[in-house]
Amino acid sequence: MTLLQAQNLHKRFGSLEALDGVSLSLRRHEILAIVGESGSGKSTLLNVLAGRASADEGDVYYDRGTGLAPLSVLGELELRRLQRARWGFIQQDPRQALRLSITAGGNIGERLMASGARHYGDIRRTAAHWLEAVEIDPARLDDLPRNFSGGMLQRLQIAATLVTGPELVFMDEPTGGLDVSVQARILDLIRGLVRRLGLAAVLVTHDIGVARLLADRLVVMRRGRIVESGLTDQVLDDPHHEYTQLLVSSVLPT
Amino acid sequence: MEGYNFAYLDEQTKRMIRRAILKAVAIPGHQIPFASREMPLPSGWGTGGIQVTAAILGPDDVLKVIDQGADDTTNAVSIRGFFARTAGAATTTRTQEASIIQTRHRIPETKLQAGQIIVYQVPMPEPLYRLEPSRATAARMHAIADYGAMHVKLYEEITRFGRVALSYDYPVMANERYLMSPSPIPAFDNPKLDMSPALQLFGAGREKRIYALPPFTRVRSLDFEDHPFHPGRANAVCALCGAEDSYLDEIVADDQGAKMFVCSDTDYCDTRRGETR
Numbered sequence: 001m002t003l004l005q006a007q008n009l010h011k012r013f014g015s016l017e018a019l020d021g022v023s024l025s026l027r028r029h030e031i032l033a034i035v036g037e038s039g040s041g042k043s044t045l046l047n048v049l050a051g052r053a054s055a056d057e058g059d060v061y062y063d064r065g066t067g068l069a070p071l072s073v074l075g076e077l078e079l080r081r082l083q084r085a086r087w088g089f090i091q092q093d094p095r096q097a098l099r100l101s102i103t104a105g106g107n108i109g110e111r112l113m114a115s116g117a118r119h120y121g122d123i124r125r126t127a128a129h130w131l132e133a134v135e136i137d138p139a140r141l142d143d144l145p146r147n148f149s150g151g152m153l154q155r156l157q158i159a160a161t162l163v164t165g166p167e168l169v170f171m172d173e174p175t176g177g178l179d180v181s182v183q184a185r186i187l188d189l190i191r192g193l194v195r196r197l198g199l200a201a202v203l204v205t206h207d208i209g210v211a212r213l214l215a216d217r218l219v220v221m222r223r224g225r226i227v228e229s230g231l232t233d234q235v236l237d238d239p240h241h242e243y244t245q246l247l248v249s250s251v252l253p254t
Numbered sequence: 255m256e257g258y259n260f261a262y263l264d265e266q267t268k269r270m271i272r273r274a275i276l277k278a279v280a281i282p283g284h285q286i287p288f289a290s291r292e293m294p295l296p297s298g299w300g301t302g303g304i305q306v307t308a309a310i311l312g313p314d315d316v317l318k319v320i321d322q323g324a325d326d327t328t329n330a331v332s333i334r335g336f337f338a339r340t341a342g343a344a345t346t347t348r349t350q351e352a353s354i355i356q357t358r359h360r361i362p363e364t365k366l367q368a369g370q371i372i373v374y375q376v377p378m379p380e381p382l383y384r385l386e387p388s389r390a391t392a393a394r395m396h397a398i399a400d401y402g403a404m405h406v407k408l409y410e411e412i413t414r415f416g417r418v419a420l421s422y423d424y425p426v427m428a429n430e431r432y433l434m435s436p437s438p439i440p441a442f443d444n445p446k447l448d449m450s451p452a453l454q455l456f457g458a459g460r461e462k463r464i465y466a467l468p469p470f471t472r473v474r475s476l477d478f479e480d481h482p483f484h485p486g487r488a489n490a491v492c493a494l495c496g497a498e499d500s501y502l503d504e505i506v507a508d509d510q511g512a513k514m515f516v517c518s519d520t521d522y523c524d525t526r527r528g529e530t531r
Binding site (some may be wrong): 076077080099102103105106109110111113114115118119120121123142 | 394397398400401402403405406409410412413414478479480481
């Protein structure tokens, strides 16, 4: 069952074709990775899919339970509701997504309160539960995120995003800014949560290893076009396009 | 008064302000921009309130002006004198007798009546001011009623202090639609905003905004189900009139630091003392 579909997306920045006829689809409970070098248009594609930027041509379709419908017919209010409650967006830099001057509990509670939660005790209990789920000591519920380490901040962002039980999560290089040992643990955490909650996810990464670990399917982007797509193992073990072959061969042997 | 138009402002300006007021009344709690004029007092001293009053004042109106509840403070006396000179307006200190009450930071204790108009002086009309630095973004948040950020602020207050520690300018929902700053009135006065029979107008001169609550508008102070809104009041009685239900000011009475609590609303206090005397 298709949850999200993009049809013939075009987006231009000046003379640069950031997206040049991109089409893709995502099924429920599926994790799709978008890989490619920097400047290939993968972040632009993610922003267009998540309704954070608009395409010059083409449209994004989403199934809200009543069949696929284009996002462009939604008003700003409906789009915001969708983004607030049923979608999540995990950024590379958690400092951009979190409010560093309010407590961890307040950060997790923000999405709940924006969706109408009005019971202080319930919000706190839910926040504490989610801190535990991302392996942060619940005793730190009332601490300010500015005193958290980089890895903890990323965990907090994950908790603050997943608290409303979204069905679709967009991730932009979720482990990009972290050191290698923390990366592995965050990836492990994301993999566990995504499988347990049955989320669908679109994951942007330039790291083939991250894609292999998390993704069911993979699209490879270059210069605003999808040059190859398929099951992750299939694409990475038997790359057809020369650019994909280059990407796969440029990974250092472990 | 020679050389001035009735109530100081020229008629075109008054019409412009009245148009803004009409729009504001039509959409309770929504901030309407207006072309605020220079007034012969500094911004922050009531330039918004004084322009709204000038625009609605007629020859038959009776004006009362209070500052923190008191009729006898410099600001209140000056604004009252200003309209007495420029409009020949009748003035009073009695809440019941006034048809227009301009106020800074209080609502009179005496219940307002149908037909009365209360004009608030507002320093900062945007309730999201400290939460969202961009006014354009704040306007979008109002447009789609995205007020989660304000509840996060209340959440933080309860987390840090055990209760919502805002004692004035406590945010309210006007007609269950717009988040509104009630101006810096004490939280104690918030319940008086709700279903008031009087027309309530809010003028912010420096920020160039007017908003309003038509009579009998539902006004709800934000809170949580398990931490309901609590209007704060000093736990004392008025040392002058013995009132137990009025908002109190704490006053230093002598050089030894002795303190007393008295009604902030001077008219209410005087009236009670006149009755019991």
